[in-house]
Amino acid sequence: MSLLNCARAANENKTSKKKPESKPLDAQNDKSLKQKNSKSDQKVSNEMSNQVGIQYLPICHHYELSVVIGKGHSGSSSIFLAKHLPTASLIAIKKINVEVWDRELSYIQNEIILTQQLSHPNILQLHCSFVKGHELWIVMPLMAFGSCRDLIHAYFNSGLPEQAILFILRDVLLAVEYIHQRGIIHRGIKASHVLISKNGQVCLTGLHNSYNTIQNGKKLRKVHDFPIHSVDCLQSFSPELLHQNLAGYNFKSDIYSIGILICELANGQSPFSDMPATQMLLEKLNGTKPKLADSTTVGDFIIDDDGNDDQPGTTQERADVIFFKRTFSQNLHEFTSECLELDVVKRPSATQLLNHSVFKSIKNRPSSSLPSLLQPVTPLTDLAKVPRDLSAEEDDFTRKMSEVSMQEDWTF
Amino acid sequence: MPLFGTKTKSPQELVKSLKENLALLPNLKEKEYKKVSEEVSKTLQSIKTLLYGTADQEPATEQVAMLSTEMYQSNTLPLLIQNLARVDFEGRKDVVAIFNNLLRRQIGTRTPTEEYICLNHSVLIELVKGYENQEIALNCGMMLRECCRFESLAKILLNAPEFYKFFEYVEVSTFDIASDAFSTFKELLTKHKMLSAEFLEHNYDEVFMHYQSLLNSDNYVTRRQALKLLGELLLDRHNFSTMNRYISNPENLKLMMNMLREKSRNIQFEAFHVFKIFVANPNKPRPILDILLRNKEKLVDFLTRFHTERSEDEQFNDEKSYLIKQIKELRAPEEGES
Numbered sequence: 001m002s003l004l005n006c007a008r009a010a011n012e013n014k015t016s017k018k019k020p021e022s023k024p025l026d027a028q029n030d031k032s033l034k035q036k037n038s039k040s041d042q043k044v045s046n047e048m049s050n051q052v053g054i055q056y057l058p059i060c061h062h063y064e065l066s067v068v069i070g071k072g073h074s075g076s077s078s079i080f081l082a083k084h085l086p087t088a089s090l091i092a093i094k095k096i097n098v099e100v101w102d103r104e105l106s107y108i109q110n111e112i113i114l115t116q117q118l119s120h121p122n123i124l125q126l127h128c129s130f131v132k133g134h135e136l137w138i139v140m141p142l143m144a145f146g147s148c149r150d151l152i153h154a155y156f157n158s159g160l161p162e163q164a165i166l167f168i169l170r171d172v173l174l175a176v177e178y179i180h181q182r183g184i185i186h187r188g189i190k191a192s193h194v195l196i197s198k199n200g201q202v203c204l205t206g207l208h209n210s211y212n213t214i215q216n217g218k219k220l221r222k223v224h225d226f227p228i229h230s231v232d233c234l235q236s237f238s239p240e241l242l243h244q245n246l247a248g249y250n251f252k253s254d255i256y257s258i259g260i261l262i263c264e265l266a267n268g269q270s271p272f273s274d275m276p277a278t279q280m281l282l283e284k285l286n287g288t289k290p291k292l293a294d295s296t297t298v299g300d301f302i303i304d305d306d307g308n309d310d311q312p313g314t315t316q317e318r319a320d321v322i323f324f325k326r327t328f329s330q331n332l333h334e335f336t337s338e339c340l341e342l343d344v345v346k347r348p349s350a351t352q353l354l355n356h357s358v359f360k361s362i363k364n365r366p367s368s369s370l371p372s373l374l375q376p377v378t379p380l381t382d383l384a385k386v387p388r389d390l391s392a393e394e395d396d397f398t399r400k401m402s403e404v405s406m407q408e409d410w411t412f
Numbered sequence: 413m414p415l416f417g418t419k420t421k422s423p424q425e426l427v428k429s430l431k432e433n434l435a436l437l438p439n440l441k442e443k444e445y446k447k448v449s450e451e452v453s454k455t456l457q458s459i460k461t462l463l464y465g466t467a468d469q470e471p472a473t474e475q476v477a478m479l480s481t482e483m484y485q486s487n488t489l490p491l492l493i494q495n496l497a498r499v500d501f502e503g504r505k506d507v508v509a510i511f512n513n514l515l516r517r518q519i520g521t522r523t524p525t526e527e528y529i530c531l532n533h534s535v536l537i538e539l540v541k542g543y544e545n546q547e548i549a550l551n552c553g554m555m556l557r558e559c560c561r562f563e564s565l566a567k568i569l570l571n572a573p574e575f576y577k578f579f580e581y582v583e584v585s586t587f588d589i590a591s592d593a594f595s596t597f598k599e600l601l602t603k604h605k606m607l608s609a610e611f612l613e614h615n616y617d618e619v620f621m622h623y624q625s626l627l628n629s630d631n632y633v634t635r636r637q638a639l640k641l642l643g644e645l646l647l648d649r650h651n652f653s654t655m656n657r658y659i660s661n662p663e664n665l666k667l668m669m670n671m672l673r674e675k676s677r678n679i680q681f682e683a684f685h686v687f688k689i690f691v692a693n694p695n696k697p698r699p700i701l702d703i704l705l706r707n708k709e710k711l712v713d714f715l716t717r718f719h720t721e722r723s724e725d726e727q728f729n730d731e732k733s734y735l736i737k738q739i740k741e742l743r744a745p746e747e748g749e750s
Binding site: 099105112113128129133219 | 464465501502505509512513514515516517550551558585586587588591592595631632633634636637666669670673676677678703706707710
């Protein structure tokens with residue numbers, strides 16, 4: 001049933017009030033059920049379609065900044081919670097001070113231009129971007145749960161529950177399938193680039209490292225380019241990308257990164273994060289496969305206290321207890337292992353992975369079930385509840401003071 | 413190689429269907445429009461696959477040849493660009509992919525698509541005007557930059573009155589469109605050295621009158637990029653005569669000296685690279701020399717303290733010391749000339 005319903009829901013999303021013919025068990029949310037299909041690009045989320053009517057203009061006084069809710073680009077951009085004044089809706093604004101930005105301007109320009117060329121419910125869209133003074137403002141939808149990295153920091157120090165991981169994974173795969181079909185390799189898939197909205201919609205972001213294989217009127221079948229400014233992403237890179245040999249790499253490189261992402265989500269910590277980059281490279285090239293930490297694999301893990309700031313005072317025992325207590329499904333273990341397959345040919349594509357049996361358990365469930373799985377973490381929906389943080393504005397002020405010129409004018 | 417079967421349309425059929433449906437689009441209303449537009453997108457996708465191949469299949473040469481010939485003969489390319497805004501979001505990207513692929517096509521030393529566009533200027537002009545429509549601006553930009561690779565097409569673009577529209581486009585408030593327009597603008601002025609040198613020389617007054625507005629723009633990014641490009645253009649030896657003309661005008665020197673003292677350190681730095689040419693010029697016209705002399709002490713003092721933290725940038729420090737030395741040695745001609 002869902003395929004037919006879905007096609008209709010996508011076409012007549014706004015007007016469709018008809019009741020669905022056949023109903024699975026949990027019928028209380030029939031609107032989202034109609035829209036739901038695990039494989040379809042056409043999954044239209046409510047919040048996205050609501051925003052279609054709103055025009056976000058590149059006019060600075062339409063937006064009121066509130067507080068910093070995140071950092072991006074290795075800390076050189078700040079993400080603000082903000083209000084779109086004409087509609088009083090909450091949005092997010094990424095601010096980059098271009099004057100102190102130490103990278104090529106084209107780096108950020110390419111990211112924005114590329115993102116503007118993508119349109120998928122699971123890829124974070126940009127409403128608009130404009131220059132204000134020395135700053136670049138990028139207006140985006142508010143992803144009220146923040147990134148998956150934020151979730152891990154906030155509560156899930158030892159990892160997210162399996163069901164939550166599956167919802168996240170499904171949406172990430174849909175996004176990756178979409179960009180791969182369009183010839184783009186993401187090259188930066190990791191927990192901090194996966195964002196969740198208050199309705200549980202998962203969006204992939206962080207396209208600044210991505211690579212377009214359609215160039216000069218040709219489609220490249222292998223790529224050798226190594227992403228610049230990628231120190232933060234090294235852990236998630238595939239062995240073949242790191243290897244930098246003549247064989248190059250392709251779309252499957254992203255699939256490996258998804259494997260690392262699953263480990264990060266499940267274990268609360270990215271594999272290889274406790275070792276120097278060179279050792280990580282060796283481990284990856286030797287085919288060491290990271291695993292999900294649970295009762296079946298706990299023997300393989302040595303928890304390193306110093307390497308893990310997320311859990312102040314955590315001891316080996318506590319971690320052991322948590323890992324002992326839970327057991328991820330055999331399906332998820334296998335899924336992860338397939339993603340992390342060293343042999344690129346054996347590693348499945350995003351489309352193949354979307355058909356994996358691991359998603360059976362959430363097959364008829366929409367993303368709107370995700371927020372309940374993330375409790376006790378709550379989304380950021382109320383400006384008043386946010387503690388005020390003026391550090392960013394102070395930054396600006398001190399900078400302005402230091403810029404004041406103390407010399408007399410030229411004589412012309 | 414596409415499988416034989418009833419479903420696969422021949423290249424000729426694809427182009428024919430595309431052309432017919434594109435011609436219909438402007439006059440259709442909602443429901444029929446949607447249907448035809450979907451058909452257009454489907455055809456575009458098939459054409460794209462034919463040109464680029466799939467994951468496991470390389471494109472088939474004969475099919476590609478048939479398709480391109482049909483595109484030229486049926487004049488579908490101009491129609492495609494004219495109707496770009498009527499094609500849906502994903503379809504537009506396919507248009508870009510198709511256009512760029514055709515443009516790269518070579519038969520021996522010939523590039524037939526380039527030849528075709530040379531005879532059909534309207535395609536280029538439509539693409540430039542595409543920057544005025546948010547929906548298609550970035551798509552048009554990608555195709556334009558591909559056109560810029562060909563000297564003949566770049567020449568048409570530079571000499572078209574529409575070229576001066578770029579001075580507006582690079583300043584629009586939407587950052588991505590302004591950025592994209594700037595990279596096309598820059599490509600046009602730097603890609604083919606001889607061509608752009610000649611263009612700048614012959615159109616000096618008009619170009620630099622417009623350029624001035626970019627250097628004075630309220631938009632920080634525009635100003636910074638324009639200043640950087642100015643430095644690159646003047647320092648390119650192909651543009652020697654343009655440079656000479658530029659550094660003879662005292663107004664330009666004043667502007668650069670003021671920019672040296674802008675709040676933005678990046679602007680200061682870029683301005684330095686233009687300012688240095690004025691000082692290094694062995695044959696400074698009198699008005700230029702006068703300004704430098706009038707500000708001699710201030711300049712020496714200013715430059716000594718200018719960006720001192722760049723201690724690792726050897727070239728910059730060498731240039732700076734050279735400028736300081738030059739300025740210290742400046743003499744009014746009465747005494748200076750032997």
